[in-house]
Amino acid sequence: MPAKKITLIGAGNIARTHASVLQSIPGVSLHGVFDVSQGAAEAMASQFKIPVVHDSLEAAAMSASDVFHVLTPPNLHLMSAMPFVEAGKTVLIEKPVGATAAECQAFAAAAQRSGAVIGVNQNLAFNPAYLKLRNMVLSGNIGQPKYMSYIFEAPLRQLSARQFSHWMFREPGNILLEQAVHPLSQIVDLAGPVQELNALAERPIEISPGVGLHNACQVSMICERMPVSLRFHVGANFTVCRMTVVCDDGVAIADMTSNQFHVLERSAYMEPIDNYISSRKAARQWAGEGFAGLRDYALSMIKLKPRSDAFYLGMKGSIEAFYADLASTGKPRIDLAFGSHLVDVCAKIAQGFKSLPQTDAPAVAASPPSGALVAVLGGTGFIGAYTVEALLRLGYRVRVMARGAANLQEVFYRAGVEIVRGDVKSPSDVKAAVAGVAFAINLAHGGGGGNFEAIRAAMVDTASLVADACVAAGVKRLVHVGSISGLYLGDAAAKVTGSTPTDPMPHTRNDYAHAKALADATVLSRHQSGGMEVVVLRPGLVIGAGTSPFHGGLGFFNNDQYCVGWNAGSNPLPWVLVDDCATAIVAALEARDAAGKAYNLVGDVRPDARSYVAALARSLGRPLKFVPSSPTGLWLIELGKWFIKRVAGQKVNRPFLRDILSRGLRSQFDCSDAKRDLHWSPVADPAEFQRRAIAVHGKR
Numbered sequence: 001m002p003a004k005k006i007t008l009i010g011a012g013n014i015a016r017t018h019a020s021v022l023q024s025i026p027g028v029s030l031h032g033v034f035d036v037s038q039g040a041a042e043a044m045a046s047q048f049k050i051p052v053v054h055d056s057l058e059a060a061a062m063s064a065s066d067v068f069h070v071l072t073p074p075n076l077h078l079m080s081a082m083p084f085v086e087a088g089k090t091v092l093i094e095k096p097v098g099a100t101a102a103e104c105q106a107f108a109a110a111a112q113r114s115g116a117v118i119g120v121n122q123n124l125a126f127n128p129a130y131l132k133l134r135n136m137v138l139s140g141n142i143g144q145p146k147y148m149s150y151i152f153e154a155p156l157r158q159l160s161a162r163q164f165s166h167w168m169f170r171e172p173g174n175i176l177l178e179q180a181v182h183p184l185s186q187i188v189d190l191a192g193p194v195q196e197l198n199a200l201a202e203r204p205i206e207i208s209p210g211v212g213l214h215n216a217c218q219v220s221m222i223c224e225r226m227p228v229s230l231r232f233h234v235g236a237n238f239t240v241c242r243m244t245v246v247c248d249d250g251v252a253i254a255d256m257t258s259n260q261f262h263v264l265e266r267s268a269y270m271e272p273i274d275n276y277i278s279s280r281k282a283a284r285q286w287a288g289e290g291f292a293g294l295r296d297y298a299l300s301m302i303k304l305k306p307r308s309d310a311f312y313l314g315m316k317g318s319i320e321a322f323y324a325d326l327a328s329t330g331k332p333r334i335d336l337a338f339g340s341h342l343v344d345v346c347a348k349i350a351q352g353f354k355s356l357p358q359t360d361a362p363a364v365a366a367s368p369p370s371g372a373l374v375a376v377l378g379g380t381g382f383i384g385a386y387t388v389e390a391l392l393r394l395g396y397r398v399r400v401m402a403r404g405a406a407n408l409q410e411v412f413y414r415a416g417v418e419i420v421r422g423d424v425k426s427p428s429d430v431k432a433a434v435a436g437v438a439f440a441i442n443l444a445h446g447g448g449g450g451n452f453e454a455i456r457a458a459m460v461d462t463a464s465l466v467a468d469a470c471v472a473a474g475v476k477r478l479v480h481v482g483s484i485s486g487l488y489l490g491d492a493a494a495k496v497t498g499s500t501p502t503d504p505m506p507h508t509r510n511d512y513a514h515a516k517a518l519a520d521a522t523v524l525s526r527h528q529s530g531g532m533e534v535v536v537l538r539p540g541l542v543i544g545a546g547t548s549p550f551h552g553g554l555g556f557f558n559n560d561q562y563c564v565g566w567n568a569g570s571n572p573l574p575w576v577l578v579d580d581c582a583t584a585i586v587a588a589l590e591a592r593d594a595a596g597k598a599y600n601l602v603g604d605v606r607p608d609a610r611s612y613v614a615a616l617a618r619s620l621g622r623p624l625k626f627v628p629s630s631p632t633g634l635w636l637i638e639l640g641k642w643f644i645k646r647v648a649g650q651k652v653n654r655p656f657l658r659d660i661l662s663r664g665l666r667s668q669f670d671c672s673d674a675k676r677d678l679h680w681s682p683v684a685d686p687a688e689f690q691r692r693a694i695a696v697h698g699k700r
Helices: 013-022 038-048 057-061 074-086 101-114 128-139 174-191 271-301 310-328 336-350 382-393 427-434 452-473 511-528 578-587 609-620 631-647 657-663 672-677 686-697
Strands: 004-009 028-034 067-070 090-094 117-121 145-154 194-201 205-208 211-213 216-223 227-234 240-247 250-255 260-264 373-377 397-402 417-421 439-442 477-481 533-539 541-543 555-559 562-565 575-577 598-601 625-627
Touching (some): 004 057, 004 074, 013 028, 013 038, 013 310, 028 038, 057 074, 067 074, 074 090, 074 174, 090 310, 101 117, 101 336, 117 336, 128 174, 128 240, 128 250, 128 310, 145 174, 174 216, 174 240, 174 336, 260 271, 271 631, 373 382, 373 427, 382 578, 397 427, 427 452, 439 452, 452 477, 452 511, 477 511, 533 578, 562 609, 575 686, 598 672, 609 625, 609 686, 631 657
Parallel strands (some): 004 028, 004 067, 067 090, 145 227, 373 397, 397 417, 439 477, 477 533, 562 625
Antiparallel strands (some): 145 240, 194 216, 205 211, 216 227, 240 250, 555 562
16 A cells, blocks of 8 residues: 655644654655745755645645645644645644634534544643553553542743743633643543533733733533543643542552653552552652653663653654554544534633733823834844833834734833834845834844754844845944853953954854854944944843743753752852843944944843852742852763764764853953943942842742
8 A cells, every 4th residue: 555645734843743753654654845934844845855845735735645734823723724624635733623613613514525534633642651541540450430630730931931922822712722732632531521610710910911811720620431620830830740540449640741650559458568568569660660761761862762752752642543543444533523622621711711900001101202213123022122111211213023913011002112023034024124214223033943054044144134124224323132142251360341352263152152153243244344333232141020030141950940050150140130231222322432332231230140049049939959060060961962962873063161161151241331332320239139130030
């Protein structure tokens, strides 16, 4: 039988996981890919040797492919999948299958007319630990199930990064469709369809004026086979994803985060002995599975075993089950009806969400600002919000360009602020953003990538694009906001000023630092050629209300309780308060002596890493710990990882001790040039710094 031909609709990160899994499944082959970004589709086709890149959904639907994986954002599922459903194709749609019940009904009606087969990729329903629990409960070996408890406490990167334009924050129920469908998929799979539910939601957090995020709730459910209690909380500090099923003759527990499963059972002995035997058996199970996870990770690193993390195994299990079901019955077990039921359950839970309390409308300025128009690219982020506030305070009008314009902070809705959607990688978007402005501020970093070339293209090429657009538009001055990371900061005896050149050995640095140094040089070259006045600002470790206090300049965080320092943690660190940073950015627009220069923005209060973490622990009331380390030791660990990856055939850059030393930030900053030329006066009072940098994150 010829292999089934597969076309991927969407070429983002999740599509790469699907492609990787599909390459390991016999009887299927990657045939085509489509994405609205032709470049993204072509890059993916090159990476996975996909022969056909389609230029439209219609062209993909008319292709020779047998199955279509729809991997676009949830709000685009209906538009992306419907051409294939109406054509009677077999379709696998990423969770959630639809954004509303109406979309699910539209899929059902179209599939009934065309005969299309629709599956839903609910990867957590195939988590290995969950499957062990499921098999144990269904086997009857611990009696009949009586009750299920589920705790889902998870961090949320987009929440901590304040990326509130993401789809999951646009409507109250979207957070459930994006996140709660994970535990709900396991609940419905094992306990059966939800027949009744009662949701008790916690008070929402305000993410934008009048817009609340309901990130925590408790849900009591009566399901077909047992009652269920679900604790749902995203944005948590400690990750817990644990299902407990109480049966007549034992308790089954699955921990999806650590991918571990164990059972509590009785023995034939009296209770004290029985407790000891049961505890010892459970401990052996936990220890054995913990060791297996560590072993599999190590083996996969050196390519002696396929990738074996819980997320990937869940994705692999889901996609493999989809094709196995097609081969055996022609219909997937996790189908449209299953996915639609989850959407319906999410809608019912959302009915229990509370409204934000009414607050007084913000005061409106007596008259809108009438000063010069300033374009701020990438202006809706952390530093951007403070910069816009500072611009308005001085009477400037502001045009902010950002990729997402939903759920913004209050300052962006004030008179004098114009929001335009745009991507810093798009020449036409940048051209429109800077047209007719007197000054421009570039806060957009351009994104990242998997290798230096991708990061260089994201940071350096976009910085060049913005500078060229400003020159063409006749912008008087461009303020480019970079980072001190482009400097070498590992020499404790060195005094660093604005005139200190970027690292003369960039090849010894990480890709981000290397690209930052190149971006600064690229922008300054526009001033040197006489095309436009340019000022480069390099903020230090920016801190304040509105960002995470767990700054990467302290060290690296395997979790936010333990900071592993880049060194012993006793040297002063180059902190700068975000509002001080914004003040300097605005001052640089018209400072007479600043044109053509670079300045470092570091405040006068510079606690070391140990002191900062200790103060933060007191403020948060949490047992945070700073773990000192040896830069040489860290480098040897990185060197060992690099060696293993190279042996396994991966192309990765060799780590340098010099890079680790620079991350320790031991050099001394002298910012007298910024204070003089920009008339800049950062906070010098340690108590005030403590209040605005640390206490602002305190217990709430």
